[in-house]
Amino acid sequence: MSGTGRMEGSGTGGPLLRIEGLRVGFRSADGGVVEAVRGVDFSVAAGEAVGVVGESGSGKSLSMLAVMRLLGSPARTTGGRVMFDGQDLLALDEARMRAIRGRDIAMVFQDPQSSLNPALTIGRQITDVVRAHRQVSGAEARRIAAESLERVGIRDAGKRLDAYPHEFSGGMRQRALIAMAIACRPRLLIADEPTTALDVTVQAQIVDLIAELRRDLGIAVIFISHNLQLVAEIVDRVVVMYGGKVVEDGPVEAIELRPRHPYTGLLQACVPNLTGPVGPLVAIEGAPPRLGRMPQGCPFSPRCPHVVEACIEEMPPLEREAELRFACWRPQ
Amino acid sequence: MRGLSSTLRMIDWTGWLGAGIVLVMVCAAIFAPLIAPYDPVALSIEDRLLAPDMAHWLGTDQAGRDVLSRVIFGARASLAVGIGAVVIGALIGVSAGLFAAYKGGLGDQIVMRIVDGVASIPLLVWAIAIVGILGVGPVRVGPLLLPNEIKIVLLVGVLFSPVFARVTYAVASRVVGADYVRARWLQGATHWDIVSGDILPNCLSPIIVQGTLLVAIGIVVEASVSFVGLGVQPPQASWGSMLSDARSAIYSGEWWLPVFPGLAISITVIGFNLLGDAVRELFDPRSEARTLVA
Amino acid sequence: MTGPILSLRGITKSYAQGTAFDRLFGRDKRFVALAGISLEIARSDVVGIVGESGSGKSTLANISVGLTRPTSGEVLLDGEPLSALMRDHGGPWRRRIQMAFQDSSSALNPRKSVSRCLTETLALRGVPKPEREAEALAMLALVGLGAELAPRLPHELSGGQRQRVGLARALAMKPDILIADEPVSSLDVSLQAQVINLLSRLTRELGLTLLFISHDLALVRTLCSRIIVMRKGEIVEQGPCLDVLDRPTHPYTQLLIAAVPKGIKGRRQQAATVDIASPISPARESAG
Numbered sequence: 001m002s003g004t005g006r007m008e009g010s011g012t013g014g015p016l017l018r019i020e021g022l023r024v025g026f027r028s029a030d031g032g033v034v035e036a037v038r039g040v041d042f043s044v045a046a047g048e049a050v051g052v053v054g055e056s057g058s059g060k061s062l063s064m065l066a067v068m069r070l071l072g073s074p075a076r077t078t079g080g081r082v083m084f085d086g087q088d089l090l091a092l093d094e095a096r097m098r099a100i101r102g103r104d105i106a107m108v109f110q111d112p113q114s115s116l117n118p119a120l121t122i123g124r125q126i127t128d129v130v131r132a133h134r135q136v137s138g139a140e141a142r143r144i145a146a147e148s149l150e151r152v153g154i155r156d157a158g159k160r161l162d163a164y165p166h167e168f169s170g171g172m173r174q175r176a177l178i179a180m181a182i183a184c185r186p187r188l189l190i191a192d193e194p195t196t197a198l199d200v201t202v203q204a205q206i207v208d209l210i211a212e213l214r215r216d217l218g219i220a221v222i223f224i225s226h227n228l229q230l231v232a233e234i235v236d237r238v239v240v241m242y243g244g245k246v247v248e249d250g251p252v253e254a255i256e257l258r259p260r261h262p263y264t265g266l267l268q269a270c271v272p273n274l275t276g277p278v279g280p281l282v283a284i285e286g287a288p289p290r291l292g293r294m295p296q297g298c299p300f301s302p303r304c305p306h307v308v309e310a311c312i313e314e315m316p317p318l319e320r321e322a323e324l325r326f327a328c329w330r331p332q
Numbered sequence: 333m334r335g336l337s338s339t340l341r342m343i344d345w346t347g348w349l350g351a352g353i354v355l356v357m358v359c360a361a362i363f364a365p366l367i368a369p370y371d372p373v374a375l376s377i378e379d380r381l382l383a384p385d386m387a388h389w390l391g392t393d394q395a396g397r398d399v400l401s402r403v404i405f406g407a408r409a410s411l412a413v414g415i416g417a418v419v420i421g422a423l424i425g426v427s428a429g430l431f432a433a434y435k436g437g438l439g440d441q442i443v444m445r446i447v448d449g450v451a452s453i454p455l456l457v458w459a460i461a462i463v464g465i466l467g468v469g470p471v472r473v474g475p476l477l478l479p480n481e482i483k484i485v486l487l488v489g490v491l492f493s494p495v496f497a498r499v500t501y502a503v504a505s506r507v508v509g510a511d512y513v514r515a516r517w518l519q520g521a522t523h524w525d526i527v528s529g530d531i532l533p534n535c536l537s538p539i540i541v542q543g544t545l546l547v548a549i550g551i552v553v554e555a556s557v558s559f560v561g562l563g564v565q566p567p568q569a570s571w572g573s574m575l576s577d578a579r580s581a582i583y584s585g586e587w588w589l590p591v592f593p594g595l596a597i598s599i600t601v602i603g604f605n606l607l608g609d610a611v612r613e614l615f616d617p618r619s620e621a622r623t624l625v626a
Numbered sequence: 627m628t629g630p631i632l633s634l635r636g637i638t639k640s641y642a643q644g645t646a647f648d649r650l651f652g653r654d655k656r657f658v659a660l661a662g663i664s665l666e667i668a669r670s671d672v673v674g675i676v677g678e679s680g681s682g683k684s685t686l687a688n689i690s691v692g693l694t695r696p697t698s699g700e701v702l703l704d705g706e707p708l709s710a711l712m713r714d715h716g717g718p719w720r721r722r723i724q725m726a727f728q729d730s731s732s733a734l735n736p737r738k739s740v741s742r743c744l745t746e747t748l749a750l751r752g753v754p755k756p757e758r759e760a761e762a763l764a765m766l767a768l769v770g771l772g773a774e775l776a777p778r779l780p781h782e783l784s785g786g787q788r789q790r791v792g793l794a795r796a797l798a799m800k801p802d803i804l805i806a807d808e809p810v811s812s813l814d815v816s817l818q819a820q821v822i823n824l825l826s827r828l829t830r831e832l833g834l835t836l837l838f839i840s841h842d843l844a845l846v847r848t849l850c851s852r853i854i855v856m857r858k859g860e861i862v863e864q865g866p867c868l869d870v871l872d873r874p875t876h877p878y879t880q881l882l883i884a885a886v887p888k889g890i891k892g893r894r895q896q897a898a899t900v901d902i903a904s905p906i907s908p909a910r911e912s913a914g
Binding site for chain 3: 510511512514515517518519520521522523529530533534
Binding site: 055199200201203204207226227228229232233252253256266268270272273274279280281282284287288 | 678679784785786787814815816817818819820822823826841842843844845847848868871881882883884885886887888889890892
């Protein structure tokens with residue numbers, strides 16, 4: 001497991017994806033702009049698996065939709081750069097972006113039900129993606145589709161190509177979507193809470209599958225989730241987001257064993273586990289800041305047990321210390 | 333709720349135009365005796381068929397009656413039938429839809445099949461046929477003597493009711509399954525309280541949108557019934573009967589006789605349609621996204 | 627009052643499947659949601675029911691409160707059959723058993739303020755009108771919410787706040803038994819902890835009997851004294867919570883335990899997860 005993907009900053013021409021100062025805003029009713037993503041920086045090396053973790057409203061999904069240029073009105077990117085392969089995705093014209101989407105960067109969403117077209121066979125939906133990006137014959141596209149389905153652990157893939165989405169269980173639909181995502185052998189797979197809508201046992205299988213694909217095919221993965229325990233099972237590095245900002249970023253072992261930002265520690269502590277003594281759970285009191293009502297200083301300051309005056313007045317910068325980056329005036 | 337000012341800002345200019353037209357027409361109908369320059373039924377042989385001028389802005393008809401005054405008074409019949417029929421239709425249809433959705437099972441089946449039956453009646457043909465059979469005079473129902481206008485309102489209202497029943501049923505079936513309704517049921521709240529306090533208020537938006545759009549159809553139905561002489565009876569003014577009287581004028585060059593009542597119908601119908609679209613837009617959850625983040 | 631507060635006797639529930647044509651030719655199959663469940667819940671017991679979708683745990687919850695009628699079998703509330711009690715729709719027995727729902731977005735009437743939602747509930751419990759406002763605020767305080775939320779409408783609340791108002795509404799009836807159907811599964815982990823701690827406190831302080839339905843074993847372990855594991859409409863394992871989770875005997879229980887995310891510790895167990903998963907999951911997957 002270790003040894004894969006510690007490539008950030010290694011001299012192989014920089015990271016695969018570098019997000020710099022990304023900002024996403026909504027147009028509000030009074031004509032102003034409310035920012036939900038407020039300057040996000042992080043990068044993903046080729047073949048690396050990165051978990052993006054935070055509560056709902058932290059801006060994690062919005063950031064990834066902005067990277068894919070899939071934001072719908074009223075949200076739009078208001079600043080920053082997304083460097084992929086030496087080019088800024090945010091500056092590309094739509095035709096060139098379409099060529100990259102699905103071929104170089106693929107995305108899997110939370111709800112497999114609504115991500116598939118119920119009127120088309122699974123095979124048709126995968127071959128459509130293949131033929132949109134590669135000049136291949138129909139038979140060749142079908143062969144690639146069958147291979148992808150097999151790759152994600154669906155047996156009898158050749159026959160299953162002719163099945164419709166409703167003939168698949170929830171877990172199989174998510175597998176089919178992953179097959180669609182990897183059909184063109186992308187270099188980056190963005191998975192947005194891909195297991196939230198699934199049963200726990202199926203969730204474990206899908207997480208294992210993503211880990212396996214990444215290992216065997218060398219695909220870099222961004223895994224978005226609110227469950228740190230879940231992503232920690234398969235990623236190399238964790239980016240913790242809160243209030244539209246990255247508050248901590250580092251190798252998974254350090255994040256899990258010795259997090260510096262109080263939010264990361266609390267986020268971990270409030271999930272109970274199956275061992276150890278039974279007692280009251282650690283709860284983070286209060287709720288995440290609402291959009292448009294972001295505190296002036298650290299977004300976590302109203303809920304933080306270690307808050308000092310500086311936290312309320314000024315947002316701490318994201319600074320590197322050893323292998324971690326964190327934004328906190330009073331790191332733990 | 334969202335602030336009133338941000339809600340009003342969501343209405344675009346077509347919505348305001350629709351609201352303006354409807355407001356003008358409603359005022360015309362209510363204040364007709366104050367606004368109209370002449371008596372709409374006063375005959376004047378020497379003023380027959382005058383083209384529009386400063387004295388008679390929209391000209392006069394074959395009996396020397398002022399067309400502007402008749403158009404203004406005609407708004408009464410049109411709006412009364414349009415709005416009256418919608419109110420009647422909504423009362424019947426919404427009750428039926430709520431009952432079927434809440435009751436479920438056999439009651440649901442029976443009510444909605446009756447609704448299907450009524451909906452299969454071609455609206456205009458039946459309105460004309462029934463008035464034709466009953467005659468244009470007042471009808472006695474028990475102790476009540478119903479004038480012809482009320483008869484048309486009731487008739488069109490009944491024919492409108494399936495539209496309301498179906499809209500209500502569609503929304504209410506979803507609301508009935510919501511956890512807040514199930515919670516009220518578990519608390520032992522009365523069925524009446526559940527339906528009137530929890531289900532109906534959450535079904536209102538599409539019903540109001542439907543109602544606004546149906547007023548326009550009601551106006552057209554009234555005009556059509558009056559056009560064939562079964563609606564508002566002479567000498568009272570109605571846009572439909574004015575058009576009917578103007579048929580011969582089309583060939584003899586008195587263009588103002590058909591044009592102005594025709595315009596009144598079109599503009600009012602457009603007004604209600606624009607207003608209906610604006611109301612739909614206001615209630616549409618997707619358009620709410622625009623102000624959701626504020 | 628020494629008997630079980632809630633007992634289920636041989637509860638089955640099945641639904642017709644297939645088209646009208648299938649039924650016409652007698653080819654219809656029946657989907658069995660519950661295949662003969664019997665269980666007893668003692669006063670002040672905190673019982674967790676775990677299982678995945680299709681296990682029948684939500685159907686069981688709905689049948690226990692009378693929202694769904696069983697195909698056969700009987701629910702007894704304090705020894706009285708629920709089917710008989712239900713003939714008296716608004717009767718005083720109603721307050722004894724209440725339910726908290728999963729989806730915080732549909733649990734509250736979007737057009738009623740928090741205070742109205744609670745006062746109308748209190749009215750049904752028979753609280754005199756002048757006392758309702760104060761009592762509603764007391765219910766809010768009980769679930770850890772401030773009085774400033776009382777005039778708000780549901781969309782002005784966060785998911786966790788809505789979930790707690792829903793809980794306050796159920797508790798406002800002063801139930802003896804509360805059935806909570808996945809009450810935290812739509813919440814973020816931090817809110818989850820808040821609600822679980824609240825439920826835990828209420829069972830301790832009020833002696834509330836709680837039937838906690840969840841797919842999250844770790845939460846059940848934190849909250850419950852007894853656990854019932856369900857799969858495909860049957861109970862496959864039950865017993866004291868810690869015993870079952872520490873020493874599961876049924877392979878399905880073992881599978882559920884293996885599937886709980888364990889952070890970096892989970893990495894070394896990945897191979898094991900697959901091994902345990904293989905006897906059951908391929909059948910599950912291809913059945914779909």
